[in-house]
Amino acid sequence: MIRLPSFAKINLCLELLGERPDGYAEIRTIFQSLRLADEMTFERAPAGVLEVSCDDPDVPSGEENLVWQSARLLMEGHSPSPPAGARIAIRKKIPAGAGLGGGSSNAAVALVVLARLWKMNLPAGRLLDLAARVGSDVPFFLHGGTALGLGRGDEVYPLPDIDETDVLIAVPPFRIRTAETYSRARMRLTARSGGHTIRRFALRSLPGETGYSYVINELEPAASQERDMLPALRRRLVELGAEAAALCGSGSAVFGLFPDGSPGCGRLEEARGLLSREFPGLRTLRSRTLRAADYYEALYESAGV
Secondary structure, X not given: OEEEEEEEEEEEEEEEEEEOOOOOXXXXXXXXXXXXXXXXXXXXXXXXXXXXXXXXXXXXXOOOOHHHHHHHHHHXXXXXXXXXXXXXXXXXXXXXXOOOOHHHHHHHHHHHHHHHHOOOOOOHHHHHHHHHXXXXXXHHHHOOOEEEEEOXXXXXXXXXXXXXXXXXXXXXXXOOOHHHHHHHHHHHHHHOOOOOOOOOOOHHHOOOOOXXXXXXXXXXXXXXXXXXXXXXXXXXXXXXXXXXXXXXXXXXXXXXXXXXXXXXXXXXXXXXXXXXXXXXXXXEEEEEEOOHHHHHHHHHHXXXX
């Protein structure tokens, strides 16, 4: 049996640059890994057998699960057929439907482990191609750490690690419909496209130089049309000491950054209690950013395949 963590992510910056010919939004984003993680276990099974289970009833276990899709892509692209099947179990710690990338992270871990389990010897480029076919965020989870995402988010370029910092995640008692959020966001882009330039972040604005002024998520206005709690959560996180706060991906979670030594860092537990009382049904999670080297060790060196 192989047991591995499957780490969450946040988007430190997410900018909408336009609409692509394929109908997807053109984005520019800075991904950041978190120590918050699901636990995945892999067991060999007879050839042709593929089973995916999850302890969260809200997560599909069949063909709709990205782990299942990743495994099928590997099986179908391998000649001869893999010498064994697999039974995969997911123990969820990352909230589903919160914009933290849990499903995409699970899919990436499955690609790495199964490719080794089945002795496929796939080059890194081939693994990235398969990851992009599964989902836009999946390629990032083959890298981890801090990274720039372009295109649909599937073109990933590693960046220097930011300083490690505590992250407080506020998870509302509802989900955001990703497709509808992007659809509303694209309408906003179309409406403002004439003569307007969408602000682009500069790589030099990473922490250590100008702080967290680049933290922004341009999906928030579209997501807030569905749920007005989201901007209220972001503002409250800043009031409680976060150096910056933003929507996680397309939502529904909102994160706040509490760097070591900052005034808010020592008040994290107090902030969690206040948020839970002020926003009924809210769930809070405390995590920490994860460096690329630690991510690599956990995923690639600890697989034990």
